[in-house]
Amino acid sequence: MLNNFEFMLPTTVRCGRGIHREVGKELAARGKKRVLLVTDKGLAAAGIVDKITAALAENGYPEVDIFDEVEPNPRDTTVHRGYARAREKGTDALVAVGGGSSMDTAKAIGVLLANGGVIKDYEGLGKVSIEIPTLIALPTTVGTGSEVTFWAVIKDTKENYKMSVGSPLIAPKLALLDPDLLDTLPPAIIAATGMDALTHAIEGYTATVAGPVTDACGLYAIEMIAKNLLPAVYAGDPDAKENMLVASMIAGICFGNSDIGGCHCVSEALGSLYDTPHGIANAVMLPYIMEYNRLANTAKFARVAAALSVRAENMSEWEAARAAVECVKRLNEDLAIPKLREIGVKTEDLDELAMRSATNVSVDSNTRKVGKEEFLAMFRKAMED
Numbered sequence: 001m002l003n004n005f006e007f008m009l010p011t012t013v014r015c016g017r018g019i020h021r022e023v024g025k026e027l028a029a030r031g032k033k034r035v036l037l038v039t040d041k042g043l044a045a046a047g048i049v050d051k052i053t054a055a056l057a058e059n060g061y062p063e064v065d066i067f068d069e070v071e072p073n074p075r076d077t078t079v080h081r082g083y084a085r086a087r088e089k090g091t092d093a094l095v096a097v098g099g100g101s102s103m104d105t106a107k108a109i110g111v112l113l114a115n116g117g118v119i120k121d122y123e124g125l126g127k128v129s130i131e132i133p134t135l136i137a138l139p140t141t142v143g144t145g146s147e148v149t150f151w152a153v154i155k156d157t158k159e160n161y162k163m164s165v166g167s168p169l170i171a172p173k174l175a176l177l178d179p180d181l182l183d184t185l186p187p188a189i190i191a192a193t194g195m196d197a198l199t200h201a202i203e204g205y206t207a208t209v210a211g212p213v214t215d216a217c218g219l220y221a222i223e224m225i226a227k228n229l230l231p232a233v234y235a236g237d238p239d240a241k242e243n244m245l246v247a248s249m250i251a252g253i254c255f256g257n258s259d260i261g262g263c264h265c266v267s268e269a270l271g272s273l274y275d276t277p278h279g280i281a282n283a284v285m286l287p288y289i290m291e292y293n294r295l296a297n298t299a300k301f302a303r304v305a306a307a308l309s310v311r312a313e314n315m316s317e318w319e320a321a322r323a324a325v326e327c328v329k330r331l332n333e334d335l336a337i338p339k340l341r342e343i344g345v346k347t348e349d350l351d352e353l354a355m356r357s358a359t360n361v362s363v364d365s366n367t368r369k370v371g372k373e374e375f376l377a378m379f380r381k382a383m384e385d
């Protein structure tokens, strides 16, 4: 059957300027007593954490426990420290403020609060049996989509790879999308996280497991990102930043219900080996994966080109699919995304990177069948460019 599919969105989304002030009201309405705010030190320094604690204090939460030890590519050891803190404080609600790292860490702390054990016990899809405590997510970047997904990606520090924990029971109850929280977001982070969102939309839309609802979300997100990413980065346009926040959420709904593909297999390998920021790792490799994938589904890549506004009327599907790849390559150049050899990748590691990419949980969702040899060829090509 062409249209056999399942679609799920366990998260309520509210968007608006200043909506972060509602966080206390939302928790009080759910009868929550003890809040753990999960974030990183950069946001504390930027004054964003103060904004959230002030909003909580206004609505009956004068004392909030803050766990601000989240790092990029968050580690299992960090999750376990956050869990120890939450247990000690009697946490019954989590508020995640930040990018994907903070939100994924909060989800993982929630898994342990509800189910006990260590986070590795829950690796894979559907291993969580008890729903996490109420989690409210406030994204402060424009890429992750984690506020609406039921996945957490956490680094296994013993075996040094990124594991995925997936279950509808770990999804945030509420996502508060507030463009006011983006005011201090540096242009380079908008560029990198925006490219992560574009990767989610393109991979989610072209994945082998895509369905009609994820197709709709993916194409619309690509269109929004194509229109808004450059003005958000280079003009600091507040409307463009707001649209990027929404596009990133819609891209999250797309890949959360479809899947990611080869580009995330590669970016998670880069993240585990070199701690490369996730958005950069995706952006660097996206044109190479698209170039490899376009031949397996020219019809869909032609629609990607249309959503990117680079499909001319007289173009065949084949030509349009090529134009989509070229467009993403040029976008990387305009956003000053570094090349693979500029982010510390060593030639002697390429084999290991290809092996890790090929064993990623999402490899079978990639548009075109891909394995270690194909990943290795893409890495080699990217190192030469």
Ligand SMILES: [Fe+2]
Binding pocket: 144, 196, 200, 264, 278, 282
């Ligand atoms: Fe991502």
